Amino acid sequence: MKPILILYASRDGQAERIAQTLAIHLNTWPVQLCDLKTQSAQIISSAAIIVVASVRYGRHLPEALQFFKQNAEQLAQMPLAIASVSLSARKGDGSPNGYLKKLIHQHQLSPFAALSIAGTLNYPHYGWLDKQVIRLIMRMTGGPSDGLSCIEYTNWPQLAAFAQKITAHLRQDHADG
Numbered sequence: 001m002k003p004i005l006i007l008y009a010s011r012d013g014q015a016e017r018i019a020q021t022l023a024i025h026l027n028t029w030p031v032q033l034c035d036l037k038t039q040s041a042q043i044i045s046s047a048a049i050i051v052v053a054s055v056r057y058g059r060h061l062p063e064a065l066q067f068f069k070q071n072a073e074q075l076a077q078m079p080l081a082i083a084s085v086s087l088s089a090r091k092g093d094g095s096p097n098g099y100l101k102k103l104i105h106q107h108q109l110s111p112f113a114a115l116s117i118a119g120t121l122n123y124p125h126y127g128w129l130d131k132q133v134i135r136l137i138m139r140m141t142g143g144p145s146d147g148l149s150c151i152e153y154t155n156w157p158q159l160a161a162f163a164q165k166i167t168a169h170l171r172q173d174h175a176d177g
């Protein structure tokens with residue numbers, strides 16, 4: 001059985017945690033986890049590609065963008081799922097938000113599953129400039145702008161449902177041969 005490849009792009013660890021939790025949910029399949037920042041991904045011999053990438057300053061992390069740019073042709077032929085991690089996603093129901101829609105459009109992707117999932121807010125961890133940017137984002141979206149809060153917004157049941165969707169799709173693919 002070919003493995004599912006879970007590729008992640010993370011700076012502060014939440015997209016990585018989400019990728020690891022997804023791997024646990026998908027444990028009936030062989031799964032390989034790969035950090036796009038430090039490892040090169042061998043996508044050819046995999047059953048499916050799942051990309052988990054966080055948003056910073058309005059865009060997904062550069063290693064994720066580079067991956068989509070460099071592998072556009074192969075990705076068009078393979079089952080692809082994407083989870084986009086951001087703070088603005090805390091307001092949504094998991095369906096693709098503006099960041100994810102833009103990513104899909106720009107790289108002409110056709111994922112069979114696409115999730116916008118909330119990440120974490122960790123003011124004490126941010127430097128001065130980042131803190132001001134996040135305070136602005138939170139103020140604009142009605143969240144805490146105190147510069148002190150530390151909150152995990154990730155909706156884990158939403159991730160479990162995403163994993164179920166992936167499993168169902170792959171089972172169907174497998175059954176179709």
Ligand SMILES: Cc1cc2nc3c(=O)[nH]c(=O)nc-3n(C[C@H](O)[C@H](O)[C@H](O)COP(=O)(O)O)c2cc1C
Nearest residue numbers: 010011012013014015054057058086087088119120
């Ligand atoms: C410097 C910085 C910029 C960010 N920019 C955005 C943004 O533009 N929009 C948004 O919704 N969330 C933004 N976030 C929130 C992150 O997407 C969120 O904290 C996520 O959990 C980070 O994932 P990571 O821990 O995998 O890096 C930003 C966070 C930081 C630290």
